[in-house]
Amino acid sequence: MTSGDSQTVFQWRGIPPVGQLAPLGLQHVVAAVVGIITPAILIADVCGLDEAQRTLMIQVSLILTAVATLLQLFPIFGRVGSGLPVIMGISFAYIPTLQAIGQQFDISTILGAEIIGGIVAILFGVFVKWIRPLFPSLVTGTVIFTIGLSLYPTAVRYMAGGNATSEWFGNPRSWLVALITLAVVVVLSNFTKGIFKLGAILCGMIVGYIVAYFFGIVDLSGVGSAAWFAVPKFMPFEIKFVPSACVSLAIVYVVNAVQTIGDLSSTTMGGMDRMPTDKELSGGIVGQGIMSIVGAFFGGLPTASYSQNVGIVTVNKVINRAVFVLAAVILAVAGFVPKFASILTTIPQCVIGGATISVFATITMTGIRMITEGGFTPRKSTIVGLSVALGVGITQVSGCLAGDGFPDWVNTVFGSSSVVVATIMAILLNLVLPKEKEQAAVQAEESK
Numbered sequence: 494m495t496s497g498d499s500q501t502v503f504q505w506r507g508i509p510p511v512g513q514l515a516p517l518g519l520q521h522v523v524a525a526v527v528g529i530i531t532p533a534i535l536i537a538d539v540c541g542l543d544e545a546q547r548t549l550m551i552q553v554s555l556i557l558t559a560v561a562t563l564l565q566l567f568p569i570f571g572r573v574g575s576g577l578p579v580i581m582g583i584s585f586a587y588i589p590t591l592q593a594i595g596q597q598f599d600i601s602t603i604l605g606a607e608i609i610g611g612i613v614a615i616l617f618g619v620f621v622k623w624i625r626p627l628f629p630s631l632v633t634g635t636v637i638f639t640i641g642l643s644l645y646p647t648a649v650r651y652m653a654g655g656n657a658t659s660e661w662f663g664n665p666r667s668w669l670v671a672l673i674t675l676a677v678v679v680v681l682s683n684f685t686k687g688i689f690k691l692g693a694i695l696c697g698m699i700v701g702y703i704v705a706y707f708f709g710i711v712d713l714s715g716v717g718s719a720a721w722f723a724v725p726k727f728m729p730f731e732i733k734f735v736p737s738a739c740v741s742l743a744i745v746y747v748v749n750a751v752q753t754i755g756d757l758s759s760t761t762m763g764g765m766d767r768m769p770t771d772k773e774l775s776g777g778i779v780g781q782g783i784m785s786i787v788g789a790f791f792g793g794l795p796t797a798s799y800s801q802n803v804g805i806v807t808v809n810k811v812i813n814r815a816v817f818v819l820a821a822v823i824l825a826v827a828g829f830v831p832k833f834a835s836i837l838t839t840i841p842q843c844v845i846g847g848a849t850i851s852v853f854a855t856i857t858m859t860g861i862r863m864i865t866e867g868g869f870t871p872r873k874s875t876i877v878g879l880s881v882a883l884g885v886g887i888t889q890v891s892g893c894l895a896g897d898g899f900p901d902w903v904n905t906v907f908g909s910s911s912v913v914v915a916t917i918m919a920i921l922l923n924l925v926l927p928k929e930k931e932q933a934a935v936q937a938e939e940s941k
Contacts, residue, residue, distance in 0.1 A: 518819030539595040555828030558582025559821040561784040575777030584797035589643040590910040607789040609739040610746035614782030628751040634863025639915040641857025651846025667843040674701030674847030701844035737905035756798035884915030
């Protein structure tokens, strides 16, 4: 191998040697796969879908992630897609709002809201230059912090066995499996390096799955009937448009568009030593919106950039497009094999809970890190404290916005997802409250 070959991985174009290409591509698959399949499992449970429908959602999630990533790597018309080394796929960030919609309505309403949300994301991408100032790191961090907090009950419920109707709910075996899974994740994340550190969550789920199997919690009865190859069906679910649900999810799409800006910026700064151009940011967000719309017609969930894979780029500086193409191809192949997707549906809920609680904790701490950039001032304390207090507080008091005098849509939009209220409050407070002198000076300098 020549030194020129070995340096190809640090360049956008060219094909690296297989000895480098394979492990680097698999590294991204390992880092992303849990984040791809778990949202589908969570939403399928909330919506009461059967095993075949759960398998379909996982299958579509894998394929959508592959296509969304390829769209980012090979922009259409130079405008749809960022042309940057990113993995983009199904995202945890939408889960609290999707769960609220699913509990009140159904999967059809979720898919309809996705289409509207995707259109909003496209508009955001087109006008990103003018909308971006409304979402400084303080606002975005507050929203991400709220997303993490709102996901904790889901993780704990899964650790306990899923739901009260499950025979394993609250069972000591469920908690033991969940805690063993969590312990493996924590140990590998903090005491190992390389592939074991990057794949800590996946390894934790594998160990937890094995333990759960010997405890008799794993049910493999449905795997045998799953096909070896299948193409996802167009419109496997009906699509409904409920205005209140569409508004609620559209707000979350805007927040995730802002997060995509952060991920793309981290990618270019960490791997290319530069900031992304407005064209790259616009293309990335537009591509994200288009894939969400397309995905809805196949029963898929919303897409966003994967921060964990961005982290890999910032660490190893590998930006070669072929590495990301290989990762996308592997995910696509897995998506066309329902047998593989069916096996994933057998993962016990306690295993998922034990693995994902660390993911949700990371989301929360990411928000805190963004909030505390440049110190934690009284102004930040007011904005974050009030936004989170109202956002989380309203959702914890069932029916507080459903009394006489309130139309039904008020409870759907503001009473079912803490993220929506926290987002609106953070934006308004950031605009209204007087800025500290230092912050005002920085913003004035940035606007020049």
